[in-house]
Amino acid sequence: MTHLWWARRDLRLDDNPALLSAQEGSPAAAVFAWTPALHFWSGRRRAHLARVLWSLREDTGGALAVRRGEAADAVLAAARQADATAVWASQEYTPSGVREQKHVAAALEADGRELRMIGSPYAVAPGRVTKGDGTPYRVFTPYRGAWREHGWRSPAAPADADAFVRLPRDSADADLDQIAAHADAEDPLERTEEFRERRVREDLEAFVDDRVEHYGDERDRPDLDSTSRLSSALAFGLVHPRTVLALTGAVDHPAARTFESEIAWREFHADTLWHEPQARRESLSTVVLEDDWATGAEADAAFVAWRDGRTGFPLVDAGMRQLASTGWMHNRVRMVVASFLVKDLHLPWQRGADYFRRALVDYDHAQNQLNWQWVAGTGRDASPYFRVFNPETQAGKFDPHRRYVERWVPELDTPAYPAPMVDHKVERERALELNRRAKARVQR
Numbered sequence: 001m002t003h004l005w006w007a008r009r010d011l012r013l014d015d016n017p018a019l020l021s022a023q024e025g026s027p028a029a030a031v032f033a034w035t036p037a038l039h040f041w042s043g044r045r046r047a048h049l050a051r052v053l054w055s056l057r058e059d060t061g062g063a064l065a066v067r068r069g070e071a072a073d074a075v076l077a078a079a080r081q082a083d084a085t086a087v088w089a090s091q092e093y094t095p096s097g098v099r100e101q102k103h104v105a106a107a108l109e110a111d112g113r114e115l116r117m118i119g120s121p122y123a124v125a126p127g128r129v130t131k132g133d134g135t136p137y138r139v140f141t142p143y144r145g146a147w148r149e150h151g152w153r154s155p156a157a158p159a160d161a162d163a164f165v166r167l168p169r170d171s172a173d174a175d176l177d178q179i180a181a182h183a184d185a186e187d188p189l190e191r192t193e194e195f196r197e198r199r200v201r202e203d204l205e206a207f208v209d210d211r212v213e214h215y216g217d218e219r220d221r222p223d224l225d226s227t228s229r230l231s232s233a234l235a236f237g238l239v240h241p242r243t244v245l246a247l248t249g250a251v252d253h254p255a256a257r258t259f260e261s262e263i264a265w266r267e268f269h270a271d272t273l274w275h276e277p278q279a280r281r282e283s284l285s286t287v288v289l290e291d292d293w294a295t296g297a298e299a300d301a302a303f304v305a306w307r308d309g310r311t312g313f314p315l316v317d318a319g320m321r322q323l324a325s326t327g328w329m330h331n332r333v334r335m336v337v338a339s340f341l342v343k344d345l346h347l348p349w350q351r352g353a354d355y356f357r358r359a360l361v362d363y364d365h366a367q368n369q370l371n372w373q374w375v376a377g378t379g380r381d382a383s384p385y386f387r388v389f390n391p392e393t394q395a396g397k398f399d400p401h402r403r404y405v406e407r408w409v410p411e412l413d414t415p416a417y418p419a420p421m422v423d424h425k426v427e428r429e430r431a432l433e434l435n436r437r438a439k440a441r442v443q444r
Ligand SMILES: Cc1cc2nc3c(=O)[nH]c(=O)nc-3n(C[C@H](O)[C@H](O)[C@H](O)COP(=O)(O)OP(=O)(O)OC[C@H]3O[C@@H](n4cnc5c(N)ncnc54)[C@H](O)[C@@H]3O)c2cc1C
Pocket: 219, 227, 228, 229, 230, 231, 232, 234, 235, 262, 263, 265, 266, 269, 329, 330, 331, 332, 334, 335, 338, 356, 360, 362, 363, 364, 365, 367, 368, 369, 371, 372, 375
C-alpha cells in the first residue's frame, strides 16, 4: 500500500511533517492540484509556481504529479491510482484553504479514504495562541510575547528524495513548461536554480550569516539590499518559518530579534484572518463612511495613475514601477504607496489590495489583506488612521541619496516627469475630515 502526499503551500522536502508522515512505513506518491483558481493569478506568479513545481518534481526524481482540476478531483484520482487509503497534507487556515481541504476530505471519505492533516505554513498555527480567557489577541506586542512563550518545534528531518513512487501518466497532467512559457516571456527552463528549495536555503543561510545583524538599522531602506527577500519562498512553502527561526535563534544580536518580530507579524495576520475570515474583504473597523470613498471617472483615473507609477510623487512611483517590473516591492514603500492610495486619493483599501494580488509574486492572502488593513487603519492593532505618511518626508528619510527613486524613475528631473497629482497637505486634511465624520456617525 502506498501513501499519498497532497502538496499545497509546502513545496519542499525539508522540514515538512506532512510529507514525512506520508513516507512513514511506505513510499509515497505526490500530487499537486493545478486548480481553476490559479487562472485568477497573474501570469508572472503562475510562471513562478510552475518553475517551483518543475524544480520540486526534479527533486522527487520526477515523482510529483501536477494535475489540472479541483483539488478534490485531482487528489481523489491520485489516491485511487496510488491505492492510497491515507492522504497527508499540511493544514491551511485561510477561508479558501479551509474550504478546499473540507472538499478534499469529503471526497476521500466518500471513497473510503482519509485526509490526515499535519503541520501548517506557520511556526505556531493560527488559533493556537490565545489570551487567558480563550479569546484572540487584538494587539500585536502581547501576541508576540505569548507566541514566543508558546514556542515551536525544532525543524523536522528532511524527507527521503528516493522514497517516492511515480503515479501513472494521466490526461489531467499539467504541462509545466508550457504554463511557464505562456505566462512569462522568459525561457521557462532558464534560471531554474533560483526556484529550488536548495537555493532558498543557501540564500537564507547567507542572510543569517552576513546580513541579519544589519537588519535592525537598514531594513527600512529601499535603496539597500538589506532584507531577506524570503517572502515568496515563504508564500509557496519552499522553506518553513520554523527553519528560519531555528537559524536566526542562534544569532545573539538584537537585529535577529527584530527580524523574528516580522515573522511574528506574519503569524499574527494569519491568526487574525483565521478568527475573522470576513477581514479578507471587510474592514475590521470603520475609518471612512462607505459613501465617502472616492468613486467615478476621476477616482478611476487616479487609480490608474497610482497603478502605473505616474502620481508625481517619486517614492510612490518608484515603488509601483518596482512592483510592475519585478513582482516585489520593499516593505517601507508598500506602506507608503498604500497610504497614498487610501489617504491621499481616498480610494478604499480593497482596490489597492486587488491590484497587489495581481502584481505580487509573494502574494499571500492573509499578509496582503491584513497589511492593507493595517495601513488603512482598519485592521487589528493597525496604524492609527490619522497618522498619514508624507511621501516626500518618507523619501528623504529612507532614500536619502535618492538612489532608489532614480533607479525606478529615470526621467525624474526632466520635463517628462509629471507634477504631483494632488496637494498632499490638502488631501491629508480631507482624509482627517472624512475620518471625523465617520467617527461622529459610528459613535452616534
Ligand atoms: C500593503 C502591503 C501589502 C503586503 N502584501 C504582502 C503579501 O502579499 N505577501 C507577503 O508575504 N508580505 C506582504 N507584505 C509584507 C511585507 O511587505 C513583505 O513580507 C516584505 O516586504 C517581503 O520582503 P522580505 O522577504 O525581504 O522581508 P523581510 O523584511 O526580510 O522579512 C522577513 C519575512 O517576514 C515577514 N514579514 C515582513 N514584514 C511583514 C509584514 N509587514 N507583515 C507580515 N509579514 C511580514 C515576511 O514573511 C518576510 O519574508 C505587505 C505589506 C504591505 C504594507
